[in-house]
Structures are given as structure tokens and as C-alpha cells.
Amino acid sequence: MTTTGNTTPTLLSYGFRPLFLLMGAYALIGPVLWMLAWTGQWPAASVTMNPWWHGHDMLMGLAAAAIGGFLLTAVANWTATRPVQGSALVWLCLFWISGRLLPLNDWPALVADGAYWTLLWGLIALPILRTGNRRNYKVLALVAALAATDFAVHLSALFSMDWLRQAVWLQLWLVILLINLVGGRIIPAFTGNWLRKQSERPLSTEELPAAFSRLDLIGGVALAVFAAGVVTQQPAWWTVPAGALSGLLQLIRLYRWKTWKTLTDPLVWMLHLSWAWIPVGTLLWTLAELGMLPVSAAVHALGIGAVAGMILSVASRAALGHTGRALLSHPLLTGAILLLSLAALSRTLASIDGGAVWLWVSLLCWVLAFGGWLARFAPILAGRLEDG
Numbered sequence: 001m002t003t004t005g006n007t008t009p010t011l012l013s014y015g016f017r018p019l020f021l022l023m024g025a026y027a028l029i030g031p032v033l034w035m036l037a038w039t040g041q042w043p044a045a046s047v048t049m050n051p052w053w054h055g056h057d058m059l060m061g062l063a064a065a066a067i068g069g070f071l072l073t074a075v076a077n078w079t080a081t082r083p084v085q086g087s088a089l090v091w092l093c094l095f096w097i098s099g100r101l102l103p104l105n106d107w108p109a110l111v112a113d114g115a116y117w118t119l120l121w122g123l124i125a126l127p128i129l130r131t132g133n134r135r136n137y138k139v140l141a142l143v144a145a146l147a148a149t150d151f152a153v154h155l156s157a158l159f160s161m162d163w164l165r166q167a168v169w170l171q172l173w174l175v176i177l178l179i180n181l182v183g184g185r186i187i188p189a190f191t192g193n194w195l196r197k198q199s200e201r202p203l204s205t206e207e208l209p210a211a212f213s214r215l216d217l218i219g220g221v222a223l224a225v226f227a228a229g230v231v232t233q234q235p236a237w238w239t240v241p242a243g244a245l246s247g248l249l250q251l252i253r254l255y256r257w258k259t260w261k262t263l264t265d266p267l268v269w270m271l272h273l274s275w276a277w278i279p280v281g282t283l284l285w286t287l288a289e290l291g292m293l294p295v296s297a298a299v300h301a302l303g304i305g306a307v308a309g310m311i312l313s314v315a316s317r318a319a320l321g322h323t324g325r326a327l328l329s330h331p332l333l334t335g336a337i338l339l340l341s342l343a344a345l346s347r348t349l350a351s352i353d354g355g356a357v358w359l360w361v362s363l364l365c366w367v368l369a370f371g372g373w374l375a376r377f378a379p380i381l382a383g384r385l386e387d388g
Contacts (some may be wrong), residue, residue: 010384014322015123017381020315022093022379027370029306030057032240035363039356052157052164053104056301059171060113061100061148066311067146068092068120068176071139073318074182078136079127089359092119109240111156117147118300142178149174166231171209173227174277176302179310180220180250184212185269186207186314188257195261210256219249226282236289240383243265243286250279268328270313270337277344284348297351304366306342312373322347332376339369 011017017378034054051264076083094118102109121143128136156164188209221245229239254276261269281302288295316333318324342366350358 003251005062008085011382012086014022014083014085015089015092015317016160016318018093019065019069019072019096020087020319021378021381022096023062023069023311023315024370026065026376028064028367028374030054030100031363032052035359035385038185039241052153053279055168055303056153056171057100057152059168059175059307060084060146060153061096063175063252063307063311064116064146064150065096066315067143067175068096068116069125070182070314070318071120071143072324073074073126075127075136075139079131079133081127081131084123088119088123095119105152107158107182110151111152113154114147117150119144121147136180141200142174146174146178148173164234171222172302172307173231173348174301175307176281177220177224177227179306180223180274182280182314183275183310184216184253185273187275190271190317191262191268194265199267206386214254215249216253219246220255222246222249223278226286230285231377231386232290240286240289243282243289247279247286249284251276252351254279259283264335265315266337267327270329270334271310271317273337273341274306274309275314277301277309277341283305294351297348300347300351300362301344304347304362305341308366309337309340309344312369316373316377319377323380323383325380327353330374330376336369336373336376339365340374343369 011021013029021252038054044344072084072089075081098112099116102112107148124143125140127133128140143369149167152167153164153171155161158169188211192208195208200209222242226239226242226246228234229242254272257272259272259276261270262272283300284293284301285295285298287293288298312333316329319363320328344357346362346365350356350362
């Protein structure tokens with residue numbers, strides 16, 4: 001294993017390196033195991049796999065590793081402090097791995113997952129609180145909420161409680177709200193930077209992505225209200241208007257971010273494409289509240305299209321930028337993002353149509369997407385900086 005100048009192994013020099021690698025590897029394993037168990041081709045798995053294991057582990061496994069890698073990297077930038085390195089990352093990864101190897105309804109799994117979230121919160125809270133970075137206190141609150149819902153899922157599985165579904169849905173919506181918060185910052189910022197570089201003259205305010213405004217705030221509040229309504233299973237008379245309003249305003253936000261101007265750069269438009277699944281999934285869930293669609297269609301549109309899509313888009317950009325490489329896409333990365341959107345579409349159709357063929361198409365697209373992404377980024381994540 002190569003080392004940095006301060007003798008820290010390269011793989012442990014930044015939080016995104018080991019956690020993004022674990023995320024990518026687990027993305028190839030977890031869904032395949034679940035599909036084999038769900039279709040009865042791996043009968044022994046049904047003994048240890050709770051029916052909600054799949055949803056929980058895609059959020060508290062795959063997404064949790066990606067969130068950890070991103071936040072450890074971003075917080076160092078936000079606070080201008082030294083990134084977390086070495087033994088702290090080793091312990092964080094060991095806790096995460098332990099949680100994935102243990103059955104959902106075992107106490108050791110609760111302890112392992114709890115230790116992961118507790119350590120992660122502490123590692124990002126310390127620099128945020130020390131530097132008085134009040135703007136990101138909300139990030140600490142969201143991470144604490146994710147930890148609490150993970151605890152709730154484990155308890156529900158341990159004691160066969162009847163709120164397991166709501167706990168997993170809450171985890172999904174918390175991740176979506178985190179994407180909405182962070183994506184609402186970085187997508188217009190990255191898009192504006194790219195547009196400026198492409199232009200031979202200074203651009204006017206109207207030619208750049210719109211700054212955060214009351215419309216963005218209302219859209220975010222409506223999304224949170226809708227999430228609260230569907231998780232607590234409140235009457236549709238107020239959840240449906242909140243979902244419709246949120247979906248519409250989020251689409252308007254994309255328009256205000258000048259999405260159509262980014263089509264020549266995959267590294268930019270993939271952020272827009274992945275984020276677009278938030279309004280799509282929200283509107284599908286709104287239709288499900290009206291009894292017009294199965295809610296599973298919306299769950300997978302959000303989970304695959306928005307969550308997995310944004311994970312790969314942001315993880316790729318972070319990996320390139322923080323290893324000294326040019327911010328350029330690659331055919332394997334561009335293909336991975338397109339395949340993930342196809343996987344989201346196929347899985348949504350499987351929920352609506354009920355055909356098993358769509359399930360296998362979705363799984364194939366998912367595996368090809370993450371397989372291609374790992375082929376491209378595993379050497380980058382494990383290797384030296386581009387400048388040595």
C-alpha cells in the first residue's frame with residue numbers, strides 16, 4: 001500500500017477513499033444477494049434476511065458509506081481543517097463492514113451500525129463546532145436523525161414491531177432531504193463555474209443558475225412536509241398538495257439552474273439528471289397517495305435514480321478533484337450514470353407492470369453501472385495523487 005508524505009497509507013489519507021471503495025463494492029454484492037433471496041434461488045437467505053433488509057442496507061449500508069465519505073471530505077473544506085486520516089478511518093470502516101455482515105435483527109448489528117453513525121457524527125461535529133460553522137449545524141442534525149432512524153429500524157426488527165416500514169421510509173426521506181440540501185448548493189455552484197469557464201466574456205446574472213431564493217425555500221419546506229406526511233401516513237388531503245407543490249417547484253429549480261446548457265459536459269449534466277429523480281419520485285409518490293400507483297414505484301425512483309445517481313455523480317467529482325485529476329468524465333462514468341437512470345426506470349416499471357423481466361433488467365443495469373464505475377475509480381481511490 002502506498003503512503004502519503006506523512007507516512008499515512010494513501011487509502012487512509014482521506015475519508016472518501018476507503019468509504020467510496022466499500023460503497024462501490026457493496027453495491028455489486030447487496031442487490032444481487034437480495035434478488036437471489038427474493039426470487040427463491042437462495043432459500044437459506046430467507047432465514048436471516050428480514051423483508052426490509054434490502055431497503056435498510058441500501059440506505060444504511062451503501063448510502064451511509066457514501067454520505068460518510070462525502071461529509072468527511074466536505075467538512076474539511078467547509079471548515080478549512082485537516083481531513084480525518086488513519087486509525088479513525090479504520091475504525092469507521094470496521095464498524096460499517098460489521099454492520100453489513102450481521103443479520104438485521106441481531107443486537108451486534110445494532111451496536112455496529114450505532115458505532116458507525118456515532119463515530120461519523122463525532123468526526124464531522126468536532127471541526128464544525130470548533131470553527132463555529134453554524135451554516136452546517138443542519139447537516140449535524142440530519143446525520144443525528146439518520147442515526148436515530150437506524151436505531152429504530154434495528155429495534156423494530158429485533159422486537160418484531162409494526163413500524164419497521166415507516167422507519168425505513170423515514171431513512172429514505174432523510175437521505176433525500178440531505179441530497180436536496182447539499183445538491184441545492186453544489187449543483188448551481190458547479191454549473192455556474194462551468195458556464196463561466198466555457199464563456200469568452202463575463203456572464204450576466206440571467207445567464208447563470210439562479211441564486212437561492214424564496215422559491216427554493218418553499219420547495220424544500222414542501223418536500224419536508226410531504227415526507228412527514230407519507231412517513232406518518234397522514235390523510236392525503238394535505239400530503240397530496242404538498243407533494244404536487246414540491247414536485248413542481250423542484251422542476252422549476254432545475255430550469256432555473258440552466259440544465260439545458262450543460263448537455264456538452266457529462267460531469268455537470270449527470271448532477272442535474274440524478275437530482276431530477278427527486279421531483280419525479282415525489283410526483284410518483286403523490287400519485288401513489290391517490291391510489292393511482294404502487295408506492296414501490298416511487299420508492300425505487302428515489303432510491304435508484306436520485307440516491308444512487310447522486311452518490312456516483314458526487315463521489316466521482318470528489319474523487320477526481322481530491323486526487324489532483326482533471327474534472328472530466330470518462331465513458332465508464334458517463335455510461336454508469338445513464339445505466340443507473342435506466343435501472344431506476346426499469347425498476348419503476350416493474351412495480352407498475354408487475355413483470356419479473358423488468359426486475360432483472362434493472363438489476364443488470366445496476367450491476368453494469370457500478371461495475372463500470374469501480375473499474376474506473378478503484379485505481380484512483382487507492383492510488384497516489386496525480387501529481388505524485
